[in-house]
Amino acid sequence: MLTIYLGTAAAVLLALHYCILDPLFLGAKAKIPGPKLYALTKWRLAMDDFRGSRTRTIHKLHQQYGEVVRTGPNEVHFSSLDALQKIYGAGSGFERTDFYRMFDVYGRQNLFTFHSSKQHGDRKKLLANVYSKTSVSKGAIASMVEDRVNEYMSLLAGNTDKPVDMFKTLHYFSIDSITHFLYGPKTGGTSAVTGNHGHRALLDDILDPSRRRLSFFATHLPRFTKWLYSRAGSMEQLVRPFLPMQKPATYTGIRAHALQACHDARVAISDSSVSDSLEHTVIRELFQQAEKSRLQDLDIASECADHLLAGIDTTADTLMSLFWALSQPQYLHVQHRLTAEIRSVAPLPKNGGLVEASDKFVYLDAVIKETLRLYAPLPASEPRILNSDSIVAGYAIPRRTVVAMAPYTLHRNPEIFPDPLKFDPERWLVGDVQTRLRWFWAFSSGGRMCIGKHLAMAEMTSLVTAVYNKYSTAIATGFEGKAPAITSRVELFYDERAAQFEVIECNAELMVFPTADILGTGTLLPNSIHRAIFNLAVAVSTASVLNE
Ligand code: HEM
Numbered sequence: 001m002l003t004i005y006l007g008t009a010a011a012v013l014l015a016l017h018y019c020i021l022d023p024l025f026l027g028a029k030a031k032i033p034g035p036k037l038y039a040l041t042k043w044r045l046a047m048d049d050f051r052g053s054r055t056r057t058i059h060k061l062h063q064q065y066g067e068v069v070r071t072g073p074n075e076v077h078f079s080s081l082d083a084l085q086k087i088y089g090a091g092s093g094f095e096r097t098d099f100y101r102m103f104d105v106y107g108r109q110n111l112f113t114f115h116s117s118k119q120h121g122d123r124k125k126l127l128a129n130v131y132s133k134t135s136v137s138k139g140a141i142a143s144m145v146e147d148r149v150n151e152y153m154s155l156l157a158g159n160t161d162k163p164v165d166m167f168k169t170l171h172y173f174s175i176d177s178i179t180h181f182l183y184g185p186k187t188g189g190t191s192a193v194t195g196n197h198g199h200r201a202l203l204d205d206i207l208d209p210s211r212r213r214l215s216f217f218a219t220h221l222p223r224f225t226k227w228l229y230s231r232a233g234s235m236e237q238l239v240r241p242f243l244p245m246q247k248p249a250t251y252t253g254i255r256a257h258a259l260q261a262c263h264d265a266r267v268a269i270s271d272s273s274v275s276d277s278l279e280h281t282v283i284r285e286l287f288q289q290a291e292k293s294r295l296q297d298l299d300i301a302s303e304c305a306d307h308l309l310a311g312i313d314t315t316a317d318t319l320m321s322l323f324w325a326l327s328q329p330q331y332l333h334v335q336h337r338l339t340a341e342i343r344s345v346a347p348l349p350k351n352g353g354l355v356e357a358s359d360k361f362v363y364l365d366a367v368i369k370e371t372l373r374l375y376a377p378l379p380a381s382e383p384r385i386l387n388s389d390s391i392v393a394g395y396a397i398p399r400r401t402v403v404a405m406a407p408y409t410l411h412r413n414p415e416i417f418p419d420p421l422k423f424d425p426e427r428w429l430v431g432d433v434q435t436r437l438r439w440f441w442a443f444s445s446g447g448r449m450c451i452g453k454h455l456a457m458a459e460m461t462s463l464v465t466a467v468y469n470k471y472s473t474a475i476a477t478g479f480e481g482k483a484p485a486i487t488s489r490v491e492l493f494y495d496e497r498a499a500q501f502e503v504i505e506c507n508a509e510l511m512v513f514p515t516a517d518i519l520g521t522g523t524l525l526p527n528s529i530h531r532a533i534f535n536l537a538v539a540v541s542t543a544s545v546l547n548e
Helices: 002-026 036-040 042-051 054-065 081-088 098-103 117-131 133-137 139-157 166-183 197-201 211-220 222-229 233-242 252-268 282-293 297-310 313-327 329-343 354-359 362-374 433-439 453-470
Strands: 068-072 075-078 390-392 395-397 402-404 473-475 482-484 486-488 491-493 500-504 508-512 534-537
Touching: 002 036, 036 042, 036 068, 042 054, 042 068, 042 211, 054 068, 054 075, 054 491, 075 081, 081 390, 098 211, 098 222, 117 133, 117 282, 133 139, 133 354, 133 453, 139 166, 139 354, 139 453, 166 197, 166 252, 166 282, 166 297, 166 313, 166 453, 211 222, 252 282, 252 297, 282 297, 313 329, 313 362, 313 453, 313 473, 313 482, 313 486, 329 362, 329 453, 354 453, 362 453
Parallel strands: 075 402, 473 534
Antiparallel strands: 068 075, 390 395, 482 508, 486 491, 500 508
16 A cells, blocks of 8 residues: 555656656756746647747747747747857758658658758758759749749739739749749649639648648647548548548648659650650759669659649748738838839840849849748748757757747847838848848748748749739729738738738638728829729639628
């Protein structure tokens, strides 16, 4: 009996030590500021994930506790430049955490999900050339981007009498651009902008709001989620009501398309009648180096599929935020100045010169930077881990502690970006621009920064140039006072000056502003090139919402 008592007492003491005393008082992380409940259990931050408020909550914790905040028993969040350098600087040794494994495709790891710097570095070497600024901004890839821009302009030209749903059409533009870049026009390049219904339908599962719930399950209950989705037969029927997102789950269509594209490209590469179409594509680059680098076709398929997924929402959401911001009455002066800059070069180069010409517009660059600052498409934490103890921002960080930083918080530091919620491209042109650039983190930094940055910039600069060279934009009737929201992992992000948030059914997520905030006095630019002011429904919507 005594043994049982002693055993129970020892177990209770141990539990007390590991669950309360160590995290709150004794462990090395106990000195790090932050709310006690977050330090006690990882489920407190998970609750914020569930509510879709993680990034904003962490931002508030930084405002309350300072540059270093403990956000979990094993998690610390930072918001200073020295932490940025220490964790994400080239050669820092910090690696991506298991969180990223949910982005493995077809069971294979890829550039995005590799933990080790060695594996990552080896794969990156294979891709560096095709993604470099030199290869993207000139020649065949620049011409390919220009072709996609021209198709988008034709889509707009065919819609001058009615508003255009920017959310959907910009997604068509981004999926067409990235698929052509990865697979070429004949073996996977999509034609969503020009009206291919099958290719447009690839985006359907991205638009389903329940994808955020699936992200929550995949993040916090990865094994259970895998188990749920891999059931077959009668078990599948049984678990169906409990699926966080009904099948097809997010990106199912795109993953299937990417696998088929890889298969078709493999066949095409040895068929001289179509192999030319693979010139300058990512998949060709990988096939060519496959033997030397011991890459199997499934590794290549996974790599390309991940880039396809990474290249859709990011670019489309940024463009949507940009057009929406510039269409607000209070920011018409920004639209006017941008239009004047673009129209100062007349006529714009064609036949492959658009990307290079757009890259030179200084004000356009400032507008895109400001959009990425305030409406970063990936604003949330980027978790990292190190296999040895370290000191970050003056705090001892034990080995295998998850450390993270978020563009959202870095981009809202009022000391660096005064009046941070104001959309003000001017801040990238005057004052201490160098310091602001060091805090600009939309594409991350160091060895694991976004490899698609130059492609994304080429797509965005050339599309915005083409649109404002020909049109003015304004909010369509019925959408005044509303703003789009974007989905990123478990969260929705929207302009935080909004007083109210309203999720409208049928995939549309709109917000309502207080009227006083949004009504400005700007006048529309007389459009010398196109007769009428072109109304863009800069809103996340489906047809039924447009008709409301
Ligand atoms: C506005 C557009 C884009 C933004 C803001 C953006 C942002 C980012 C960020 C913040 C990361 C790091 C994420 C993390 O560590 O958690 C990243 C990584 C990555 N991005 Fe992008 N991205 C954009 C467009 C693209 C495009 C068009 C591609 C197309 C290929 C792409 C491919 C990738 C890949 C493959 C990685 C992983 C890189 C590595 O680990 O070495 N991104 N991106």
